[in-house]
Amino acid sequence: MAQNVEMAYGIIVLMRTIVSIDIGGTQLRAAAYTQDQREAIAHKRVKTKASEPDTFGRLVKLIEDIWPKAGKVDAIGVSIPGPVDPHSGIIMLTPNIKEWRDFPITAKLTGHFGVPAFLDNDANLAGLAEWKFGAGRGHHDVLYLTVSTGVGGGVIIKDRLLQGYHGLAAELGHTTIQAENGPLCGCGQYGHLESYSSGTGIERFVAEQLRAGRESVLNPEKKNSAHDISEAAKQGDALSIEAYQVAGKYLGIGVANFLHVFDPSIVIFGGGVSQSGPLLFDTFNESLKERVIHPRYLEGLVITRAELGDDSGLLGARALAELKLDS
Amino acid sequence: MAQNVEMAYGIIVLMRTIVSIDIGGTQLRAAAYTQDQREAIAHKRVKTKASEPDTFGRLVKLIEDIWPKAGKVDAIGVSIPGPVDPHSGIIMLTPNIKEWRDFPITAKLTGHFGVPAFLDNDANLAGLAEWKFGAGRGHHDVLYLTVSTGVGGGVIIKDRLLQGYHGLAAELGHTTIQAENGPLCGCGQYGHLESYSSGTGIERFVAEQLRAGRESVLNPEKKNSAHDISEAAKQGDALSIEAYQVAGKYLGIGVANFLHVFDPSIVIFGGGVSQSGPLLFDTFNESLKERVIHPRYLEGLVITRAELGDDSGLLGARALAELKLDS
Numbered sequence: 005m006a007q008n009v010e011m012a013y014g015i016i017v018l019m020r021t022i023v024s025i026d027i028g029g030t031q032l033r034a035a036a037y038t039q040d041q042r043e044a045i046a047h048k049r050v051k052t053k054a055s056e057p058d059t060f061g062r063l064v065k066l067i068e069d070i071w072p073k074a075g076k077v078d079a080i081g082v083s084i085p086g087p088v089d090p091h092s093g094i095i096m097l098t099p100n101i102k103e104w105r106d107f108p109i110t111a112k113l114t115g116h117f118g119v120p121a122f123l124d125n126d127a128n129l130a131g132l133a134e135w136k137f138g139a140g141r142g143h144h145d146v147l148y149l150t151v152s153t154g155v156g157g158g159v160i161i162k163d164r165l166l167q168g169y170h171g172l173a174a175e176l177g178h179t180t181i182q183a184e185n186g187p188l189c190g191c192g193q194y195g196h197l198e199s200y201s202s203g204t205g206i207e208r209f210v211a212e213q214l215r216a217g218r219e220s221v222l223n224p225e226k227k228n229s230a231h232d233i234s235e236a237a238k239q240g241d242a243l244s245i246e247a248y249q250v251a252g253k254y255l256g257i258g259v260a261n262f263l264h265v266f267d268p269s270i271v272i273f274g275g276g277v278s279q280s281g282p283l284l285f286d287t288f289n290e291s292l293k294e295r296v297i298h299p300r301y302l303e304g305l306v307i308t309r310a311e312l313g314d315d316s317g318l319l320g321a322r323a324l325a326e327l328k329l330d331s
Numbered sequence: 332m333a334q335n336v337e338m339a340y341g342i343i344v345l346m347r348t349i350v351s352i353d354i355g356g357t358q359l360r361a362a363a364y365t366q367d368q369r370e371a372i373a374h375k376r377v378k379t380k381a382s383e384p385d386t387f388g389r390l391v392k393l394i395e396d397i398w399p400k401a402g403k404v405d406a407i408g409v410s411i412p413g414p415v416d417p418h419s420g421i422i423m424l425t426p427n428i429k430e431w432r433d434f435p436i437t438a439k440l441t442g443h444f445g446v447p448a449f450l451d452n453d454a455n456l457a458g459l460a461e462w463k464f465g466a467g468r469g470h471h472d473v474l475y476l477t478v479s480t481g482v483g484g485g486v487i488i489k490d491r492l493l494q495g496y497h498g499l500a501a502e503l504g505h506t507t508i509q510a511e512n513g514p515l516c517g518c519g520q521y522g523h524l525e526s527y528s529s530g531t532g533i534e535r536f537v538a539e540q541l542r543a544g545r546e547s548v549l550n551p552e553k554k555n556s557a558h559d560i561s562e563a564a565k566q567g568d569a570l571s572i573e574a575y576q577v578a579g580k581y582l583g584i585g586v587a588n589f590l591h592v593f594d595p596s597i598v599i600f601g602g603g604v605s606q607s608g609p610l611l612f613d614t615f616n617e618s619l620k621e622r623v624i625h626p627r628y629l630e631g632l633v634i635t636r637a638e639l640g641d642d643s644g645l646l647g648a649r650a651l652a653e654l655k656l657d658s
Contacts, residue, residue: 161493164489164491168593168594169594172625173591173594174592175591175624182510257510260507264499264505265501265502265592267494267496267497267498269496301499
């Protein structure tokens with residue numbers, strides 16, 4: 005059941021309504037969508053306050069604020085910036101919300117609002133959003149990669165989201181591409197794609213080179229962010245240019261692996277670091293072409309940027325709820 | 332339509348019949364299966380003769396020999412030991428049958444026999460066979476790896492075979508796990524999983540060490556096969572033992588990657604090298620546990636050996652045809 009809309013000729017159309025929630029690092033967002041419209045019919049955001057207790061209570065209040073006055077909501081979709089079990093609806097942990105550890109959020113939402121709720125992590129849902137509403141529209145086999153502080157993945161295979169048995173699939177940044185003597189990754193392991201091709205990987209490369217006495221306009225005494233390095237690269241700083249080129253090279257090696265594994269028809273890049281243009285993508289393209297085992301993988305393959313930006317969490321949570329209701 | 336079987340109480344059951352073909356390196360096999368029985372109702376094999384022309388003519392003859400006399404065949408399934416396009420039904424190339432290059436086998440079979448035909452490569456179909464009839468029964472998310480001369484993969488996700496946009500997915504042996512200074516792979520690239528953990532990889536390791544003057548019971552003047560090396564390992568030869576241990580270690584690193592990517596509930600090993608027991612799997616287990624980024628991937632995960640042996644091609648081609656008829 006949903007909003008009933010009376011069309012011309014007295015035909016009643018059941019209009020599905022979804023409430024989407026995006027739990028971000030610094031804010032909570034909620035929006036309500038009807039099936040016929042890309043834009044939300046209601047939308048609100050509040051800051052997350054790590055120090056304040058009862059985040060769930062504040063989330064309920066936020067949802068009530070955007071809950072449609074007329075008609076019925078069919079489902080709630082939730083995007084979480086951390087590991088979840090999408091099958092049981094449990095958040096394993098969330099950065100910035102310490103009280104949500106092994107937190108059964110979908111059961112609690114269903115208990116409160118009386119409708120089914122579904123969740124997944126933000127990278128999977130950004131991929132799903134791009135497939136349904138963004139750069140991947142019309143594609144059935146989509147590889148989405150977010151390249152920012154870390155590297156995350158979202159994979160759609162024959163129009164279905166890859167989730168895995170424990171709901172932990174598509175951790176694409178944490179695949180080993182250098183088994184011996186690779187750099188340290190944020191997860192504590194070595195030689196992962198993320199350890200080379202993320203913002204953190206770029207910063208590590210520059211810090212190591214500066215420590216080794218390499219010349220650069222960057223100050224070796226301070227922590228240079230990926231953004232600082234990108235700015236220096238634009239000024240022609242050789243070390244900074246090389247840092248992005250190295251990240252692009254390994255990104256090409258990682259994506260070649262994913263082509264061999266998934267053989268998608270489109271690769272979509274999201275995340276801040278992926279906005280670096282030729283600085284990153286010249287060496288990416290080179291190494292992708294060099295490492296792919298057969299040119300057929302590249303035939304008709306689209307490589308492009310994400311379209312949805314900040315709304316990808318909300319739209320992905322919406323797409324997930326719609327998929328689950330249909331399956 | 333299919334074999335009509337009259338059951339008790341006069342109920343007519345439509346019994347589906349599939350003809351399966353397995354194109355092997357040294358033989359062609361064909362079998363006919365009815366839906367109710369695991370065993371073939373007819374089965375025949377002939378040697379492939381690389382020197383003789385008209386392999387397709389001999390295949391047609393073979394199929395006619397096992398074609399059920401009564402009732403109707405619903406579909407033909409084909410397993411090929413090389414790259415194919417399963418969407419268009421074209422064999423890109425087949426080892427030992429040189430005339431089958433860009434060969435539209437399913438169109439030709441349908442033209443001759445008047446029923447739909449479906450094909451895929453032998454590793455994908457061995458995985459599908461294990462999921463439907465073998466060690467993977469009851470699992471929905473299956474990772475199958477064949478470890479023999481090379482390393483091949485077959486992946487089932489939510490009860491569907493992963494094929495990819497061009498039909499080239501699950502080339503799991505050709506994923507880079509050592510981007511810099513990795514050994515040469517059979518495909519011409521470097522540092523792939525196959526270059527470490529296949530029979531060929533084990534042979535290469537031993538040959539390199541012998542050339543470097545390493546002591547061993549193996550003769551440095553001859554080409555030692557993976558089987559020779561396995562025999563020497565059983566006699567306690569330190570180099571041969573190490574060769575398998577190294578292969579097992581990198582196999583663990585590769586499988587950790589595939590857990591992070593697919594998050595399956597079962598990993599099934601086929602192929603001759605995977606029969607090596609603790610010689611290979613002690614270091615495999617060690618490195619898998621060390622490289623997995625979260626212990627949850629291993630919760631309830633089954634790691635086991637393939638059950639179907641030589642019949643996996645025929646049974647996989649049968650399972651493919653059944654899946655396609657149902658979809």
